[in-house]
Amino acid sequence: xxxxxxxxxxxxxxxxxxxxxxxxxxxxxxxxxxxxxxxxxxxxxxxxxxxxxxxxxxxxxxxxxxxxxxxxxxxxxxxxxxxxxxxxxxxxxxxxxxxxxxxxxxxxxxxxxxxxxxxxxxxxxxxxxxxxxxxxxxxxxxxxxxxxxxxxxxxxxxxxxxxxxxxxxxxxxxxxxxxxxxxxxxxxxxxxxxxxxxxxxxxxxxxxxxxxxxxxxxxxxxxxxxxxxxxxxxxxxxxxxxxxxxxxxxxxxxxxxxxxxxxxxxxxxxxxxxxxxxxxxxxxxxxxxxxxxxxxxxxxxxxxxxxxxxxxxxxxxxxxxxxxxxxxxxxxxxxxxxxxxxxxxxxxxxxxxxxxxxxxxxxxxxxxxxxxxxxxxxxxxxxxxxxxxxxxxxxxxxxxxxx
Ligand code: NG1
Numbered sequence: 001x002x003x004x005x006x007x008x009x010x011x012x013x014x015x016x017x018x019x020x021x022x023x024x025x026x027x028x029x030x031x032x033x034x035x036x037x038x039x040x041x042x043x044x045x046x047x048x049x050x051x052x053x054x055x056x057x058x059x060x061x062x063x064x065x066x067x068x069x070x071x072x073x074x075x076x077x078x079x080x081x082x083x084x085x086x087x088x089x090x091x092x093x094x095x096x097x098x099x100x101x102x103x104x105x106x107x108x109x110x111x112x113x114x115x116x117x118x119x120x121x122x123x124x125x126x127x128x129x130x131x132x133x134x135x136x137x138x139x140x141x142x143x144x145x146x147x148x149x150x151x152x153x154x155x156x157x158x159x160x161x162x163x164x165x166x167x168x169x170x171x172x173x174x175x176x177x178x179x180x181x182x183x184x185x186x187x188x189x190x191x192x193x194x195x196x197x198x199x200x201x202x203x204x205x206x207x208x209x210x211x212x213x214x215x216x217x218x219x220x221x222x223x224x225x226x227x228x229x230x231x232x233x234x235x236x237x238x239x240x241x242x243x244x245x246x247x248x249x250x251x252x253x254x255x256x257x258x259x260x261x262x263x264x265x266x267x268x269x270x271x272x273x274x275x276x277x278x279x280x281x282x283x284x285x286x287x288x289x290x291x292x293x294x295x296x297x298x299x300x301x302x303x304x305x306x307x308x309x310x311x312x313x314x315x316x317x318x319x320x321x322x323x324x325x326x327x328x329x330x331x332x333x334x335x336x337x338x339x340x341x342x343x344x345x346x347x348x349x350x351x352x353x354x355x356x357x358x359x360x361x362x363x364x365x366x367x368x369x370x371x372x373x374x375x376x377x378x379x380x381x382x383x384x385x386x387x388x389x390x391x392x393x394x395x396x397x398x399x400x401x402x403x
Contacts, residue, residue, distance in 0.1 A: 034160025
C-alpha cells in the first residue's frame, strides 16, 4: 500500500515529502474495559493506513485510494458540520494537531475499514503524525494518544484510549498491556510459535450508526454501575464515575438488572449529567440500561487481562485460549456479540483453535482465534466458510512510524 500511494502520488503531485504508516490493531483481551479505566492487552498488526504528504498552497487537498473522494479542507478550525465519512476524521485530526498552511495528502490502506481492527484510529493517528511531522514540530509519541482520542471523541464516539495508545506505542513481536488508572504500559512478548488469525463476521459495525448508540449506552451503563457500587463500598467513584474505582467489589450481584441513569441519579441524589455527559453527543438519561450484566462483564474481563498476561508470559496457550473463550462468553451476556461472530468463533474453535473471541467493540466487525502454527490454514478456511471472510494471519507489529 505504501508503494501504491507513492506511485499515485508522484503521478498527481510529484514526490511526497514523507509517508507515515499507522497500523491497525487486534485486541487480544480486555474488551469494553478501557472506558472504565480498566486494563486491556492489544497489539498492533501488520496491516495499516499510509499517509503521504507534500507542500501545497494554503489549503489541504486530500484524497484516499481506498475510498476515493477528493476534498479541500481549510486549516484553522471552523465549522466542520458539512463533512461526512473519512473527511470528518481527517478534519478532526487537522484541528487536533493545530495544522496551518497548505498540503497535499494522499491516503491508502491495506487494513479493512469495517470495524474491529481500528481503522478509524489508525487513520487519525497516521494523519496526526504525518501533518505534525510535516510542520517540522512533530507531536511526541506519548502525546499522540491524547490528541487522537480528542479528535475521535469530537466525532461522537465516547471511546476509551486503547486503540490510539497501542497504535502509537506498540513494538514488534509484543502485545501492549495498558493500564489507565494510573496510566502505565508494559510490552509483553508474543512468541513466533503462536498463530493468530483475524476473521471478518461479514457485517460492518459502522461507528456513525447503530453501533454508536450501542457503544455509548455501555459507557453510560458502566458509569451508573460505578456510582451505585461506589456508594455501597463507600469510595469516591471519580468524575466521570469509573468502574476502576470499585474493581475488586464483590457486590455486583446486588445491582439492579435494569435501571436508567435518571433513576440512579434520583436514588443517590446526584446530577444525571455525571453519567450521560458525553463529549460531542447527547445521551437520554431515561434509557433503561442492563447495568448488572454490563458491570459483571467489565469487572470479570479486567481479571482475565491479568490472567492472560501471565499465561502469555508463560507461553501457556491452552490457558490463554480458555481465557479468550471465557471473554467471548462474557461479551455475549454483555450484548456485544452477533450470530455471525458466534458462528465464526465456533468455527475457529472446531478447526483447532486454543480459543477464540470477538475483538474490538463487536456488534459486527472481527473475531480472532489463536492456534498452533500448523492450524493457521485450517482456521482461515473454517472462518471463510462460516462467513465468507476475509480471514488472515496477523502478526504483532510496530506502532506508527515513517516509511
Ligand atoms: P473499535 O473496535 O475500534 O470500535 C472500540 C473503542 C475502544 C474500545 C473497544 C472495545 C473506538 C475508537 N475504540 O474499538 O476504545 O472501547 O471498542 O473494547 O471507538
